[in-house]
Amino acid sequence: MRIALLTRRFDSAGGGTERDLIVTAEALRAAGHQITIFAGEIRGATGQWDVHRVGAGPGLGRALSLMRFAWAAAPAARRAGAELVLSFARCVGADVMRSGGGAHASYIRAARKWRGALGASAMRISPYHRVQMLVERQAFRSPGLKRVIAVSDFVRRDLIREFGLAPEKTVTIYNGVDLDRFRPAADPSERAAIRQKFAVPGSARVVAFVGNGFARKGLGFLIEAWPLVAGGAFLLVVGADRAADKFERRAGALHVGARVVFAGPQPNVEAMFHAADAFAMPSLFEPFGNAVMEAMASGLPVMTSAFSGVAELIPPSMRGFRVENPDDVGEVALRLGALFDAPASLGAEARETAAKFTWTRYANELNALIESIG
Missing domain, CATH: 3.40.50.2000 (Glycogen Phosphorylase B;)
Structure with a gap:
């Protein structure tokens, strides 16, 4: 299957979401899928990956850049022949949404605890944060959305509560850990x-x-x-x-x-x-x-x-x-x-x-999900 992965930023040397994207791409390709990546920003070498920049434009601020990418990425992927679109970013029109952070509205509400009332209020009225909330409402309530992947049940419950998602439409797939890199000291x-x-x-x-x-x-x-x-x-x-x-x-x-x-x-x-x-x-x-x-x-x-x-x-x-x-x-x-x-x-x-939560386990659960909707 031709699968497109959408991300705001591609960085093959990055951590966090960037690392998760690469692991996902490797897992899907190992299962025989053809992978293309569409990103709003590309950093570093693309190496072995087919990466396309989409939604960028001169002179755009953060909010407009986010909005342009959010509505342009999925259509661009389908024009390029994608049969399934899996998004790691807030994008409208994806078949599968992966959420590594929960609802942005929930994050802003929680931010009061560490930013204070004034800081959280400033976030709430910021054009950039308002656009993020607008996009995610459209993305998670899209009639074409087939599945939502959450990185924990904590996130899954938040998404169900915030967007009224059907529980059967959501699934938790926990991140893995590199057991070779992270191990008890030998010396x-x-x-x-x-x-x-x-x-x-x-x-x-x-x-x-x-x-x-x-x-x-x-x-x-x-x-x-x-x-x-x-x-x-x-x-x-x-x-x-x-x-x-x-x-x-x-x-x-x-x-x-x-x-x-x-x-x-x-x-x-x-x-x-x-x-x-x-x-x-x-x-x-x-x-x-x-x-x-x-x-x-x-x-x-x-x-x-x-x-x-x-x-x-x-x-x-x-x-x-x-x-x-x-x-x-x-x-x-x-x-x-x-x-x-x-x-x-x-x-x-x-x-x-x-040791129970390896990236191999993640890959198996991800590919089983893709097969169930492919």
């Missing part, structure tokens, strides 16, 4: 080297936090709770944020600056997991949470939140680390204490849980 010297690089004592307990968008992912709550954490534990923060200085200043004001290490973005994030004893990300809004699954694959017990899709996959032995109210610093500290007291055997159980 203890690697753990020691990373700790030495960031001036973390070899004997200290270390909790890793990995991700961009610190406020949404709950880093502020971890820092607020850190003075309540006993035993001189360290928090190793990996990632980038425009407001990183604010978080560093807050750690200093709470007199835990020496125990909160801001490592910045790291190209080999798997090595950072090897330096840690546990992982924590008490997000306020997390459609899935790839970093949580990567931490489990690396053999770390994890703390997540009730507002994270990946929490659905946490084994029963780790549910006591799940934060129900991330903005409750007392609860965050309590869950951290339980995380520190976790038996060493939970590392192996974390790895076993992650």
